Amino acid sequence: MRSPIPDYLNQVLDTCGADGSGELAAYIPELAEADPDRFALALATVDGTVYGVGDDEVEFSIQSISKPFAYALALAQHGLDRVLEKVGVEPSGDAFNELSLEVDTGRPLNPMINAGALTVHALIDDETVRRGFSAFAGRELEVDEEVFTSELETADRNRAIAFMLRSHGIVEEDAQEVVEGYTRQCSVLVTVRDLALMAATLANGGVQPVTGQRVVPHEVTRQVMAVMATCGMYDAAGDWFSSVGIPAKSGVAGGLIGALPGQAGLATFSPRLDRHGNSVRGVQVFERLSRDMGMHLMEVPPPARSLVRGRTALPGGRPGHGWTYELQGSVNFVGMERVLRYLADEPPTESTVVLDLTRVHEVRDIGRRMLIEAVRRLVLDGHQVTIVDPEDMLEAFPDDHADGDLDAGDGVAVPVLRRR
Structure with missing residues (x-):
């Protein structure tokens, strides 16, 4: 029997694909040239089955979806206490590129905004990112050098954030090098299938569902998904969690992931963005999946059977x-x-x-x-x-x-x- 799941996922794409609203990330020249009609959806179960529909083999840059995975690698390398000394876990309520720090500590509010992500990247190195992201995806990932160059040329705001962090003693490394490394991190090429498996690795307690490799400890994934739930969708995080209820992270190239603990990783790709920097059609897909499949974390399950x-x-x-x-x-x-x-x-x-x-x-x-x-x-x-x-x-x-x-x-x- 042929599985009906791809048919259902295609139906979701057809339903949500009619919306042509939103804008490309025009402030990054290379992303401004993206095909706005690209649309893909993938679902990866924690036992390693991957379903992909639409443009599921098209590569695009990971952008801010890199943040939870870099955060996971930093936690695995340094431990929670050390990372918390540098970056907090409170929702900011601000845009992703806001120049803001905690008043009393000088830390970035959380690792999902750019200030926090730059701080996290300063705790790891480029090789850790390359090997770690590839382990999450289950294959060797590469950097899009054209996106990297284009984005670095327009990274003045991130430079300003990095110098602000350095002035407060949060980042000790050279600010320019931190911005360059973070930009390279955001320029890693992925498909929605890769992203679904990366999210499924978080959902699977840190074990990659296909390779069986433990990428990060179980307690790291709990911390990462908790921060994704409260901070992953920036200043739309409250609306997102009340309506969708899935720990998630978006990227300005049009990617969007969700990790449903113990069940699955989800990913969409559609380059048109809303005013929060989230994919318009991607958000609609997640709303539909959450509603149809009962994926909201606050969905009350039936009483457990007797053990x-x-x-x-x-x-x-x-x-x-x-x-x-x-x-x-x-x-x-x-x-x-x-x-x-x-x-x-x-x-x-x-x-x-x-x-x-x-x-x-x-x-x-x-x-x-x-x-x-x-x-x-x-x-x-x-x-x-x-x-x-x-x-x-x-x-x-x-x-x-x-x-x-x-x-x-x-x-x-x-x-x-x-x-x-």
């Missing part, structure tokens, strides 16, 4: 001997809270308890800790507990083929069966 799938007597067991509790889905806080409540309301009276994780597809850190605590208390109550964990979801042991014991604290060692 306890069922309870069965142990094979060959006699009455009162033991039971297997089969868990399913995601072992997270909500799921384990229900398990703990289930065990408290109906405490097992049998001597043997087996917790079977065969149908579990994910174990969050908090869920793992709650599960271990539940096991510890069962053992202290006099039960013999065994965990069946064929996929090693608890990640408690080296990657060998032997069974082992889980240290649950208080001298409690619980057998773990990694294979049936």
